[in-house]
Amino acid sequence: MKRDAKNLTNAAALAVFWLAGLTTVVVLGAVIGYVLVNGVGEIGLEFIFTNPHGVNAEGGIWPTIVATLYVTGLAMLIVTPVAVLAAVYLAEYAVQGRLVRTIRFAADTLASVPSIVMGLFGLALFVESMGFGFSVISGALALSFLMLPIVMRTTEEAIRAVPKYIRWGSYGLGASKWQTVSRVVLPAAASRIITGIILSAGRAVGETAVVIFTMGTMINLPVLPTDPGRSMTVHLYQLAMEGINMPAAFGTALLLMAMVLAFNLSARWLLRRNRRMQG
Amino acid sequence: MTPAEETATPRELKLMSRSTYVKEAALKNLFLLCATMAVAGVVLIFLFVGWRGWPVFSEVGLARFLGGAEWLPTAGAFGILPLLVGSLVVTLGALALGAPLAIGAAVFLSEIAPPRVRSFVRPAVELLAGVPSVVYGFFGLLVIRPLVADVTGGLGFGPLTAWLILAIMIVPTIATLTEDALGSVPEGIREASYAMGATTWQTIWRVLLPAAKIGIIDAVILGMGRAIGETMAVLMVVGNAPVFFRGIGKPISTLTSQIVMDMPYASGVHRTALFGLAIILFLISMGLVALVRALSRFREETR
C-alpha cells in the first residue's frame, strides 16, 4: 500500500519532469514553425538581394543583411584578439589574487549588462563623444564589449582543457612560454576558441537594443565603417510595430532565425567534430 | 601534426636570451592589458552612462527621481517608481513561471532523459537561448497576446503576456547552470540514495536538489538578471503605460522598455533621465552578479 503510493508519486513526478523537458522542445518548435510557415513564401532571391523601396519597405532587405553581417564581422575582428589574449593571461600567466578576482568580476558584470544599457553606453561614448556618429564602427565597438566576456570565457575554458603534458613537452624542448602558448596551446585549443567566437557572433546577429542606438535605423547599404545602417533585427522591430508590411516582417524574421541557427549549429558541429578527432 | 615538433629546432633549444626575456615580459604585460579591458569596459560604462545621467540626479533630485510616482516627461515629472515596480512585477512573474520549468528541464536532462531524448532536448534548450529577443517579441505580439486577450479580456498587453514570453527566454540561462550544478554533485551520493531504496523522485527531491541548492540559486539569480534587463521582447508586449501595476491584463511599463519608447524624441532633462534609468539597470545587474559571487564564496567556505 505504502509502496504503491511511493511508486505513484515517483511516476507522477517523473511525468512532470518529462513534461518540463519536452516543453522546451515544443516551444522552440512553435516559434520556429510559426515563423517558418508564415515567412517561407516571402523568401526568394529578390527578397534577399534587392533594396527595400517605397513607403512601406516593399521589395527586399539586402541593405539590412549587409549591415548585420558587416557590424558582426567587424565586432568579431575587434573582439577576437583582445578576448583571446585576455584569456591567455587568465589561463596561463595570472596568479590568483585581487587583480584576477577584479577581472573576473568585471567580466561577469559585463556579461550581464542589459543590452539596452550597452546601447546607451555606445551612444554616449562612440556615437557622441568620440564623434563616430551612427555608424557600423560605433555598433561594432559596442557589440564587442558585449561579446568580450563570452569569448574570454570560452577561450579560457578551451585553453585550460589542453592537457598539461603537452605544455611540459614544449617546455622540455626549450620553448619559451610565449612559444609554448602560441605554437602549442592555442593551436590545440583553436577549434573550441572558434566555436566560442561563432557563438558570440550569433548573439551579436540577434542583438537589437545595442545596434538601434549605435548604428541607427536608417536603411542604407554601408560601405565604409563610418556609414550608418539598419540591422535585420531593427528592421524586423520596425516592420512588426509599423505593422503595414507583415509579409516582409515574417520574411525578415525567418532569415534572421536561419542566420542565428546557422551560427549556432556550425558552432556545435565544430565542437562535435573536434571531440571526435580528439576522442 | 603535433605543433611541438615545429618548436624543436636546435636554435630554440638554447637557453633563454636577454631579448627573449624582455619579449616575454612585454607580451605578458600586453596580455594583462587585454584582460583589463573587461574592467575598462565596466568602468567606461559606469562613467559615460553615469555622466550623461548625472544631471537628472542633480536637477530632479534623487528622491523625486527614485520615489516619484509619475513618469510624465512632457510635464516635467520624472518619477521612476511605476517603472521600477513594473520591472519587478514582470521579472518576478517570469521567474515564478520560468524557474520551475527550467529547473525541471535541467533535472530531466541530468537525471531522467534517455540519451537519445537528451540528444535533442539539450540542443533545443541551447537554441532557445539563440533566438533573438526581437523574434520572441514578434511571436508574443502576434500569437501570445491575442490568446491572453481572450483569457483576461482587454487588449492582451500587460504583465501576463510578458511573463509567458520572458519565462521561455530565461529557461536556457537557468537550465544550463542548474544542469552544471547537478552535474557537480558526486555520483556516490546518488548511488547511496538509490541503495537505500529511494525512488528517482525521492533522490531528486531529498538528495540532489538540496545538494545543488546554491548552484541553483545562482542560476535563478542570473535568470533574474536576464529578465530584468530584457528589452525588445518586453517592449513589444507589455503595453508601455508608465503606471503602477493594476492587474495581469492591464498595460504597464518597465525600466528597459521606457528607454526605447522615449529615446527617439527625448531631449534635455528627459534624455538625461533615460540615462539615469540605464545606470540604475546597470547597478541592479551588477548587484545581482555580486550576490552570485558572494554566494559561491560562501559555498566554498562552508565546504
Add this chain to the structure above:
Amino acid sequence: MLSAALLALLAGCNGGRQHAADQVIVTGSTTVQPIAEVSKEGFEKAHPGIHVLVSGVGSSAGIENVIAGTSDIGTSSRDLKGDEAKHGLVDTPIAYDAIAVIVNPSNPVNGLTKEQVKAIFQGRITNWKEVGGPDMEIGVVNRDEASGTREAFSKIVLDKERFDPTAVILPGTGQVRSVVAQAPSAIGYISLGFVTPEVKALAIDGVAPSEEAVVSGAYPISRVLHFFTKGEPTGLVKEFVAYVLSPDVQDRVVREAGFIPVTARGDGL
C-alpha cells in the same frame, strides 16, 4: 544653366551656408518624412547627378531652417505662427492628413462627438455604455510620443491636454489597426489612408470620415501638410515641388503613406 547654378550658389552664400548647386535640401516635419523620402528616390532617378537631402527634424526646426536659408524647403505639419509669418515664406500645401478614430467592426457605436473622443482618451469615459454602446470596458490604444499622428490628435482633439496614462501605447500604425481589428472593446486612431475594412472608422460630430469631407473641411480631425520655401521656388527646388505635386507622387506615394492627395476631389474613398 551656368547662370542658374551661379545664382543658386549666390543664394546659398546669402543664406549663410553654402551648398552645392546640384542639391535640394529638405528638412522638417517627421510626418511629411515618408513623402519626402520616396519623392527623393523618384526625383533622383529622373535627374541623375542631383541629390535631394531629406531629414526629419520636426516642423519648427524645418521652418527655422528655411528662414535661415540652410534648407531649400521646410516641411511642416502646421501653419506658420507668430514671427514665422514675417519672413515671406511661400506655402505650398502638398497633402491632407486626416485622422480616423477606429473601433472594432463588431462595436455597435457608429459615431462619437469630438468631446466624447476627448473624454475617452483622457480616461474620463471608461465604459462603452456611457456613449451608447454595450456594457464593456473601453480598451484605449494610444500612440507613442514620437508619433506625428499622436501630435496631431493631441492638438486637434485633446487641445494638448494630457492623455489617459493607463492606455496601451503602441509605436506603430499597423499595430494599432490590428489590435483594434482583433479586440471588440478597443478604440484607437490612425491616419485615414490606413483605414481598412478590418476596422470601423467612426463619424465625428456626425461627419463620417471621407476624402470629400476632409477636402471640404467638414471632418474635424484633419490638417494640411505644407512645403515652405523662401519666396516662390525656382530652379531645381521648383522642379522638386512640381514633382511632389505630380500625379506620380500624389496618387501613389501620398496615398501609400496614408495621406490624402492635395489634388483629391473627394471621390477616391
